[in-house]
Amino acid sequence: HAGDGGYIGREDKEVIAPVIEHLKAKGMNLVGPISADTAYLKNEDEQVDAYLAMYHDQGLPVIKTSGFGNSVNITLGLPFIRTSVDHGTAYDMAGKKEVDETSLLEASYLAFKLANQNQCD
Incomplete structure (x- = not known):
């Protein structure tokens, strides 16, 4: 608390x-x-x-409650850029066309944007 x-x-x-x-x-x-x-x-x-x-598990409830499906998780403090989807790996749904790709696209876009920003700084 x-x-x-x-x-x-x-x-x-x-x-x-x-x-x-x-x-x-x-x-x-x-x-x-x-x-x-x-x-x-x-x-x-x-x-x-x-x-x-x-901590990872402190932020996930907020993300999943407020914008599940179009949110992005960013891990800070690493020597490289790491973004991830908000729904986890979803291995159980792989290949079944059951997962909305929005979070993957947003995570990829943000990683690209951060990488370009880092190169410009």
Whole structure:
């Protein structure tokens, strides 16, 4: 629960919140830390471009609730660009024409866009 203000963990309060404040001071429009179980509820009336989750399983419920089928998962902190579809591997559906390809196309497009942006920087 984002550390509950330090009652059940201090990392959100002592590490993550100061980084968010630092980035906000540089002009980034950020909110947080927000508890993963209510992240979507707190922002359902606001337009957001992205959710940043500290762990894979914290972000997936938000993605799958708010835009399943056209969302993209990005893994940060790797030495290469990694995007993935929001529905997982779906091996059980492979070859059956049961999976909507939108998320795959969006993940591929974003990876391409990030790769081109990286080359230009």
